[in-house]
Amino acid sequence: MSHQPDASGHFGTFxxxxxxxxxxxxxIELERAYRDAMADPAxxxxxxxxxxxxxxxxxxxxxxxxxxxxxxxxxxxxKREDLNHTGAHKINNTVGQGLLxxxxxxxxxxxxxxxxxxxxxxxxxxxxxxxECLVYMGEEDIRRQAPNVKRMKLxxxxxxxxxxxxxxxxDAMSEALRAWTAEVRTxxxxxxxxxxPHPYPIMVRDFxxxxxTEARAQVLEHVGRLPDAVVACVGGGSNAAGIFSGFLDDVxxxxxxxxxxxxxxxxxxxxxxxxxxxxxxxxxxxxxVLQSAxxxxxxxxxxxxxxxxxxxxxxxxxxxxxxxATYCAVTDDEAMDAFHLLTQLEGIIPALExxxxxxxxxRRAQALGKGGVVVACLSGRGDKDLDxxxxxxx
Amino acid sequence: xxxxxxxxxxxxxxxxxxxVGYLTAGDPNLAASERNIRAAIDAGLDVLELGVPFSxxxxxxxxxxxxxxxxxxxxxxxxxxxxxxxxxxxDYADIPIVLFGYANPxxxxxxxxxxxxxARAGADGLLVVxxxxxxxxxxxxxxxxxxxCFILLVAPTTPPGRAAAILAGxxxxxxxxxxxxVTGARESVVSxxxxxxxALRQVTGLPIAVGFGVSNGAQARDAATTADxxxxxxxxxxxxxxxxxxxxxxxxxxxxxxRSPAA
Numbered sequence: 001m002s003h004q005p006d007a008s009g010h011f012g013t014f015x016x017x018x019x020x021x022x023x024x025x026x027x028i029e030l031e032r033a034y035r036d037a038m039a040d041p042a043x044x045x046x047x048x049x050x051x052x053x054x055x056x057x058x059x060x061x062x063x064x065x066x067x068x069x070x071x072x073x074x075x076x077x078x079k080r081e082d083l084n085h086t087g088a089h090k091i092n093n094t095v096g097q098g099l100l101x102x103x104x105x106x107x108x109x110x111x112x113x114x115x116x117x118x119x120x121x122x123x124x125x126x127x128x129x130x131x132e133c134l135v136y137m138g139e140e141d142i143r144r145q146a147p148n149v150k151r152m153k154l155x156x157x158x159x160x161x162x163x164x165x166x167x168x169x170x171d172a173m174s175e176a177l178r179a180w181t182a183e184v185r186t187x188x189x190x191x192x193x194x195x196x197p198h199p200y201p202i203m204v205r206d207f208x209x210x211x212x213t214e215a216r217a218q219v220l221e222h223v224g225r226l227p228d229a230v231v232a233c234v235g236g237g238s239n240a241a242g243i244f245s246g247f248l249d250d251v252x253x254x255x256x257x258x259x260x261x262x263x264x265x266x267x268x269x270x271x272x273x274x275x276x277x278x279x280x281x282x283x284x285x286x287x288x289v290l291q292s293a294x295x296x297x298x299x300x301x302x303x304x305x306x307x308x309x310x311x312x313x314x315x316x317x318x319x320x321x322x323x324x325a326t327y328c329a330v331t332d333d334e335a336m337d338a339f340h341l342l343t344q345l346e347g348i349i350p351a352l353e354x355x356x357x358x359x360x361x362x363r364r365a366q367a368l369g370k371g372g373v374v375v376a377c378l379s380g381r382g383d384k385d386l387d388x389x390x391x392x393x394x
Numbered sequence: 395x396x397x398x399x400x401x402x403x404x405x406x407x408x409x410x411x412x413x414v415g416y417l418t419a420g421d422p423n424l425a426a427s428e429r430n431i432r433a434a435i436d437a438g439l440d441v442l443e444l445g446v447p448f449s450x451x452x453x454x455x456x457x458x459x460x461x462x463x464x465x466x467x468x469x470x471x472x473x474x475x476x477x478x479x480x481x482x483x484x485d486y487a488d489i490p491i492v493l494f495g496y497a498n499p500x501x502x503x504x505x506x507x508x509x510x511x512x513a514r515a516g517a518d519g520l521l522v523v524x525x526x527x528x529x530x531x532x533x534x535x536x537x538x539x540x541x542x543c544f545i546l547l548v549a550p551t552t553p554p555g556r557a558a559a560i561l562a563g564x565x566x567x568x569x570x571x572x573x574x575x576v577t578g579a580r581e582s583v584v585s586x587x588x589x590x591x592x593a594l595r596q597v598t599g600l601p602i603a604v605g606f607g608v609s610n611g612a613q614a615r616d617a618a619t620t621a622d623x624x625x626x627x628x629x630x631x632x633x634x635x636x637x638x639x640x641x642x643x644x645x646x647x648x649x650x651x652x653r654s655p656a657a
Contacts, residue, residue: 008528018497018524020453022549022574025556164459170450177452182575184551281497281524282450294471295502296449 009198074372088380096207114169115306116148118192193236194313197284212246260302261329351380412623420470446495455578483516519543580607611649
């Protein structure tokens with residue numbers, strides 16, 4: 001099975017480039033510049049240096065002993081993306097795209113954000129590279145992720161509130177695409193996930209693949225063998241694509257994506273696009289999309305702003321269709337329990353997004369039993385979620 | 395000869411510039427929008443672009459976004475839009491009707507099925523804003539089979555070589571996007587439009603309609619100086635919302651023919 005899209009960005013029937021003509025030349029130029037940069041050893045070296053010295057890589061692979069004991073099954077290792085600079089995996093990708101923007105002669109970055117982690121990571125790289133930064137964020141997310149909004153403002157980014165639709169990630173991305181259409185000659189659009197038009201899904205995956213490359217080497221060093229399962233949460237799916245990338249050819253390793261089950265799949269209030277969506281076209285690519293029978297995009301729901309998206313990266317759709325990865329759903333309540341569990345047993349406060357992966361890692365560990373090995377991607381830290389968590393429990 | 399070709403031939407014979415009007419079907423509900431559309435046609439539209447509402451119109455500014463929201467709130471579906479096309483076709487035999495929308499509702503309906511049903515309803519073409527020609531083959535093939543045109547767009551950012559590739563197999567007319575941005579009224583029409591249209595004429599013999607940003611008769615006249623037709627969308631949607639679709643079309647017509655607005 002090929003892990004690369006075809007020349008125009010298709011993974012099987014998924015992916016592609018579904019945007020207005022105004023953006024097409026920019027996407028073609030971006031793809032060319034990206035291929036060119038990745039073939040340039042100096043660019044690749046600068047990216048690696050920046051990941052090491054600025055982001056703080058490699059991130060540790062940590063054996064969560066008390067969590068393992070609690071579930072009483074396979075050993076659970078956590079890939080500690082929460083320890084990266086800015087507190088999540090998002091920075092891996094924004095460093096890559098920021099350096100690419102500079103190479104292309106662009107001085108202005110724009111981004112969409114849900115939880116604010118990608119917005120913060122983009123604003124951070126803009127500061128690092130001396131660039132202007134605009135972040136589109138839904139009003140609802142501005143409310144529930146207030147600490148990240150403050151960080152972006154401190155970093156000199158302009159946070160543009162999006163008031164259309166559900167005022168969450170979907171609408172932020174729609175508005176960012178509109179804004180990019182008007183500013184395409186001057187502005188580099190930093191997409192934060194493995195969705196959107198080609199080349200974003202493959203470019204973001206490549207920049208995030210450092211997670212999987214490190215995790216594979218680390219688990220071999222710690223355990224002396226490959227894990228039985230690798231688990232990661234999936235909204236658009238960038239941390240999952242990053243960690244899965246390291247294990248794609250290891251066919252015995254189960255790759256498990258965890259979608260946001262919200263209030264439960266039966267309620268219709270969730271963000272499980274692969275589970276409950278149909279194939280459709282949203283934000284530039286063909287993938288699984290939550291939609292009505294007449295093709296209108298439906299609202300997603302998740303306690304976690306970063307998973308609150310009605311689509312999913314096209315390569316995840318392809319992996320689901322071909323069976324290379326399996327996808328399951330974890331509800332808001334289950335994620336909340338996992339949030340507290342990890343905090344109390346390990347002294348690690350996870351992002352609500354990552355708590356979904358922790359919950360499923362526990363289930364897999366129990367199913368595998370002692371002797372098994374599970375690697376879970378702890379994609380981010382939970383400081384940004386404290387207000388939401390406390391409010392929910394009040 | 396299809397209705398689009400017939401209409402542009404007739405415009406040429408008569409030495410007139412065409413007026414292409416966009417209205418969102420179902421805004422604010424099916425019955426009211428049909429009344430507005432009929433008023434606009436009666437007042438002198440040459441081509442109707444009938445907007446199929448979509449929840450996430452990423453190429454549209456606030457006016458058309460809001461129109462789509464109103465249409466969806468009223469429950470408008472693609473099947474309803476096709477029903478409207480059938481009714482319009484019974485009363486208007488000659489006006490070309492182009493369904494204008496985003497890929498997903500057409501995809502969900504089925505590309506083969508929409509081609510067949512749109513042809514049966516009496517539509518003449520489809521324009522899918524977020525479907526560049528590279529992705530269009532699976533829709534274009536059934537459209538051609540059923541005698542419908544797939545209308546293609548060219549933007550100010552499109553390099554000449556790419557414009558030639560896009561237009562190599564194009565049909566009907568070319569939609570030239572005048573401004574780098576989304577739909578919506580603008581203060582003035584771009585200054586180097588004549589040069590851009592001139593460059594486009596080098597690569598296509600099709601009629602050229604220009605759109606995005608035209609909001610009054612004077613702008614329509616300026617925009618149409620070198621083009622064959624002008625498209626008015628957001629401003630017409632707003633006029634229809636205010637109950638003056640017919641009056642606004644007459645104002646645009648007067649502007650296009652060089653007459654000052656009626657006192």
